[in-house]
Amino acid sequence: MADLNGHMWPTRVILCGRPNAGTWWWEGAAAEAGGIVVKPKTAENPHNGPDYLANLRRAYDEAMFRCITEGAPAPTVGGVFSDWSDKAAPAGNILDGFVYNPALPVHLGVDFGRRTPAVVWVQQQTIGGALCDVVFDEVAPDETLTPELALAMLAPWQRRWGARSTLYGAEPCRWRIDVAYVDPAGNAKNPQTGATDVGILRRQSDPGDGLGGGIGALVVTTTAADRVSVSAGLTKLRGAVCPGEGPRRLLMTRELWDRGMQAPAKERTLSRSLMQYAWKHAEAKAGGGSEHPSTHHVDALRYWYIGARWGIGAGGASAHIGGALLPRSGMVGVR
Structure with a gap:
């Protein structure tokens, strides 16, 4: 100074x-x-x-x-997640002492985001006697297309978290990926390549066309009319954040919350997205207007909730997998 x-x-x-x-x-x-x-x-x-x-x-x-x-986060006027609490669970949505369990499934929420994608990792565990969904990692690279995003999703956690010997009790490894719930807009074909974002992610191997080998896991989208509405999905997700009665069952690890709130000013994080996302941003998105930076992480979380917790309507969902899961999709302990 x-x-x-x-x-x-x-x-x-x-x-x-x-x-x-x-x-x-x-x-x-x-x-x-x-x-x-x-x-x-x-x-x-x-x-x-x-x-x-x-x-x-x-x-x-x-x-x-x-x-x-x-000194708690300043609330956003018209904020969708005004009931989100940075207090420790069960009173709030922040989980202290999370331990990653490689034996339990891991779900991803993915928003392709027009070159500003966001991905969140969620593992369901029993916390204090209640079955809770814990968001424990994220990645949100700017100016990134789907082949590079797939590589980022498969990278060991230390690529995102830096020089740490362990995280959530795990040595450097790839988190397992069982199912990725993704933006249905990813079914649109690229006019140059003829490929879709969903198709690239669901690949089991690299065919050598320059678009990569995917993530080797189940990829799910939905086109069910009652679930694609932005406001309907946000309302359901908001209810998961604060159910009104009983323990809060949608949690974020303390490590992820703190890292997101203390990140450089222009970095997109889930913590900030939850604090900044307002109904006016949802209305602009639904109307085809410009997207606020806060929308991408929340959209990723919304796609996960639609697929994993709200359910997939009959005839309105498409699940993509090109055969048996590759071993790498569940690989842990890879250095």
Whole structure:
């Protein structure tokens, strides 16, 4: 950091008073020359009057109250997932201590996204006696076509997470892929190649045409009229985020949530997508307008929910597989 005379001083302390979630520069500041980040919270201010917090709670809804007093993420006006909670499960949607189980199926949600795709990994586990769906990884490369996206989906997790010896109790490996629930727009043929995104993903091997060898797993889409509606899918997904009664059963790992909220400002992540996605973005998408950056991760999650939890309507679904699953689709422990 430079002073008015241009002299550079190492950052020692950043006092952050923003009523918002963590930003990408916090970790950098903390790592620079032993610097630390102090995040004071209104809720912990010893100078608050006796009724100050109580008055704030009466004046704001829960999300805005926590934003102002605890530094929780700022709610989006008209947000689809305003009930998403960054508290630990079962009260909230964030899961601490997730352990990947290579013996259990893993489902993917995939949005091809007009060269800005997004993929989410989901594994169902019993958490605290309740059967929960846990989102534990993501990939969202920009300016990427489907052959390159397939390679990113098959890459070992350390390609996305960097220098870590273990993640979720697993050494560097490829997560297994049992089923990929994908954007039905992926059935459209490319006028130059004649191939479809769905067809490329479902490949069992590389035929040498420059479009790659797919992911070697079941690929499912739906064209059922009651399920392709953007608003209908979001409403169902919103109910999974916060069912109203009982434990929340759609969770995200603490590691994935924190990484997404602290990523560089322009990076697309599921954490930010859930915080930013508003009904106006859904309406624009349904009307064929421009897509907000927040739509792609939520759409990937929506396609997963439509296929894995809402079910596939008779006559309205297509499941693509070119034979037996390749061993690589379930491979774990590959370095």
